[in-house]
Amino acid sequence: MRFARIIMASCVALAAPTVAAAQAQGAPIVVASKPFGESYLLAEMFSQLLEAHGFSVLRRPGLGATEVAFGALRQDAIDVYPEYTGTGLLAILHDTLPDSIARDPRAVYDRVAQESARRYSVRWLPPLGFQNTYAIAVRRETADKYDIHTLSDLSRESGHLTAGFTADFIGRPDGLPGLERVYGLHLKAVRPLAPAVKYQALASSAVDVVDGYSTDGLLAKYDLVTLVDDRHFFPPYEAAAVVSNRLVRTMPGAIATLTLLSDRLSETRMRALNRRVEVNGENIQAVAAAALSDLGLVGSSAKTAASPGSTGDSGFWRYLWDRRVSLGSMAMRHILLVIIALGAAVLVAIPLGLVLERVRGAAEPTVRLLGAIQTIPSIAMLAFMIPLFGIGVVPALVALWLYALYPIARNTFTGVRDADSASVEAAEALGATPRQQLLSVRLPLAAPIIMAGVRTAAVITVGAATLAAFIGAGGLGEPIVAGLALADTRMVLSGAIPAAVLALIVDGLLAVVERAVTPAHLRHHQ
Amino acid sequence: MRASRTGNLRPVARCSTLYLVSVRSTPPSYVREIARSLGARNVVLRYGAVVALDGASIEVAAGQTLALVGESGSGKTTLLRCFNRMVEPDSGQVLVGDTDVKLESVTALRRHIGYVPQNGGLLPHWRVLRNVALVPRLLGLEDANELATRALDVVGMPASTFADRFPHELSGGQRQRVALARALAARPGVILLDEPFGALDAITRSDLHEAFENARDAFPVTMLLVTHDLAEAARLADQIAVMRAGHVEQHGSLNDLYSSPSTEYVSALIERALASSSRLKPR
Numbered sequence: 001m002r003f004a005r006i007i008m009a010s011c012v013a014l015a016a017p018t019v020a021a022a023q024a025q026g027a028p029i030v031v032a033s034k035p036f037g038e039s040y041l042l043a044e045m046f047s048q049l050l051e052a053h054g055f056s057v058l059r060r061p062g063l064g065a066t067e068v069a070f071g072a073l074r075q076d077a078i079d080v081y082p083e084y085t086g087t088g089l090l091a092i093l094h095d096t097l098p099d100s101i102a103r104d105p106r107a108v109y110d111r112v113a114q115e116s117a118r119r120y121s122v123r124w125l126p127p128l129g130f131q132n133t134y135a136i137a138v139r140r141e142t143a144d145k146y147d148i149h150t151l152s153d154l155s156r157e158s159g160h161l162t163a164g165f166t167a168d169f170i171g172r173p174d175g176l177p178g179l180e181r182v183y184g185l186h187l188k189a190v191r192p193l194a195p196a197v198k199y200q201a202l203a204s205s206a207v208d209v210v211d212g213y214s215t216d217g218l219l220a221k222y223d224l225v226t227l228v229d230d231r232h233f234f235p236p237y238e239a240a241a242v243v244s245n246r247l248v249r250t251m252p253g254a255i256a257t258l259t260l261l262s263d264r265l266s267e268t269r270m271r272a273l274n275r276r277v278e279v280n281g282e283n284i285q286a287v288a289a290a291a292l293s294d295l296g297l298v299g300s301s302a303k304t305a306a307s308p309g310s311t312g313d314s315g316f317w318r319y320l321w322d323r324r325v326s327l328g329s330m331a332m333r334h335i336l337l338v339i340i341a342l343g344a345a346v347l348v349a350i351p352l353g354l355v356l357e358r359v360r361g362a363a364e365p366t367v368r369l370l371g372a373i374q375t376i377p378s379i380a381m382l383a384f385m386i387p388l389f390g391i392g393v394v395p396a397l398v399a400l401w402l403y404a405l406y407p408i409a410r411n412t413f414t415g416v417r418d419a420d421s422a423s424v425e426a427a428e429a430l431g432a433t434p435r436q437q438l439l440s441v442r443l444p445l446a447a448p449i450i451m452a453g454v455r456t457a458a459v460i461t462v463g464a465a466t467l468a469a470f471i472g473a474g475g476l477g478e479p480i481v482a483g484l485a486l487a488d489t490r491m492v493l494s495g496a497i498p499a500a501v502l503a504l505i506v507d508g509l510l511a512v513v514e515r516a517v518t519p520a521h522l523r524h525h526q
Numbered sequence: 527m528r529a530s531r532t533g534n535l536r537p538v539a540r541c542s543t544l545y546l547v548s549v550r551s552t553p554p555s556y557v558r559e560i561a562r563s564l565g566a567r568n569v570v571l572r573y574g575a576v577v578a579l580d581g582a583s584i585e586v587a588a589g590q591t592l593a594l595v596g597e598s599g600s601g602k603t604t605l606l607r608c609f610n611r612m613v614e615p616d617s618g619q620v621l622v623g624d625t626d627v628k629l630e631s632v633t634a635l636r637r638h639i640g641y642v643p644q645n646g647g648l649l650p651h652w653r654v655l656r657n658v659a660l661v662p663r664l665l666g667l668e669d670a671n672e673l674a675t676r677a678l679d680v681v682g683m684p685a686s687t688f689a690d691r692f693p694h695e696l697s698g699g700q701r702q703r704v705a706l707a708r709a710l711a712a713r714p715g716v717i718l719l720d721e722p723f724g725a726l727d728a729i730t731r732s733d734l735h736e737a738f739e740n741a742r743d744a745f746p747v748t749m750l751l752v753t754h755d756l757a758e759a760a761r762l763a764d765q766i767a768v769m770r771a772g773h774v775e776q777h778g779s780l781n782d783l784y785s786s787p788s789t790e791y792v793s794a795l796i797e798r799a800l801a802s803s804s805r806l807k808p809r
Binding site for chain 1: 648692709
């Protein structure tokens, strides 16, 4: 009982900042981004600009993907993030426009802004001044060898080329399916690739074609050729700040401040900024501060030196040591997420497994259902959570809890079902009730198997908790998500290594618990 | 005392005085020291096409021991399990005392019938004393541990030495003694033993037979013993029932079976047993 109360209390404590942020009137403005470099940079610029005008800001960078970020905005769980009109049209509104206006940036912006306001009460601020459309890129040698300069050329040669596209691009109607339809593209093979590795994969000839963004800093670094969209398939992707209904209603001053950036960022300027972040590995805060200062929007005294920039050649351990405070607090957050989600799963799944032993008919369907939950991809799971729980710690806990149920319930049920039949039968024949047989004989005999399930669940949860960063729950996933977005291996490792160590520690501690609950006769044989 | 009507009983006074003052909310333990008769009448049990019991009938007078002998698959274990309703017959009547077992609550019935399974069936995660105190505890008896200690003494496993051992720390013979003590602890009027000594070597077996006889001397109890060993049956039982193909072929003392076998099967069984065991000597 007391354990349950502690969990409840910690749950509330963890959730408090999120809930408060979403509800209180004078609450900080929640600035979010999607998980790629340019989005991080723009969100940081929004944040610093707002802070310079006296607003308090809560940063939630790297939210899952379009569904997560836009879903959170609709729920007023975040207040602003950078989005692109083309994405708004096709991936959010699921609209198709007549060809006459589909290529006109102004018309597309008007349509997206109007419809978003009408359907979701979400506002698009005037565009920032640059487009970041999809850029299909090949190596220069490929372009020369096959004489490929346009997407039509690519389509002609596509039979012997292998593509590495982001999962997003493969699925979106304005991505691969549209290209196949409009250009008759038939690639030899299509490999789904994470954004962080696609340029490396292309440069090392693992694939021949990738999708990128026209403002990506890495396009220049690897000497790639971007192909001309000669049939004007891709709609305009004008970048703009999208803001929540809450912000529009309660903080017109913040809206005015964000609008200061409208039409100030040219494509050239943006590509240069992206390059500083993605290629040179400069610190995002510093790049954002410099950009705002160049634009004359913030005095040059802005706190550019506050955070250490990456120093390039200092060792990895030095890098970790420099970040020990923030890594420590992220690890603490991570541990809390794991303990609460796992604790709640144990409290539900073990009793459930025991009940299923008594109601055998329901057992397989129930356990299979939990298994089916296990197969839901984590990003999809997190996206499902947003309409129900918004973003932050609560939906992350619910998702982690759902993932942890299966191994515990499965092992509990199997363990008690298969407990030594001679012992169970003896207890039955001497007059133990079914309940007594279950709790006094089957349960203690199954304890090692149940604990094995808890250990499996614990390791899964430590790993899955890194994905909680996609919905702003923090933890060691934060540097992983940001590092993947920025193609910064060191940053990825600074989250991944502590997470792996944590998984080993948790498993080790639970091994001790497992030994303690193992009945004497089984311990004897170990 | 009602038990005295049944004639063949050993005196009860020796052990009853200990427990006269023991329990408040439940009846004093000595009340359960009444041996009850057993009866099965025309019991039939089928598992699909397989006929496990085909009109089996036995009678055991209170305080007597009946051995069920027969080859594997003859239905002796199945018949035994009808008495504590571990199996439910399709037809026929099974009586404990004067009561049809179907009329009793299944857990109450089982708590008043001792049971020693083939492999002992001790709970491996419990120490010896807790194992033996199982049934007294299920019955809510406050003197459960004293009852268990007393039962351990009877089977030659003094609690002072063995109470805190785990089953895996005992030899096979010791485990069977503990299983016997567990069956005795709550002083049931009936004990069912399903090949309790089957897996033991000859010397251990013989020691166990002594423990068995001590137990029977200490507590007035009706016993039903399943065994495939006719010599064991002859030593431990008052009566022997030979089972074959789900029914009782012949029912009587060893002398009856020897001097007037009712079927070819029985006489062949006796012949074979005599040839293989010097201990088996009909009087």
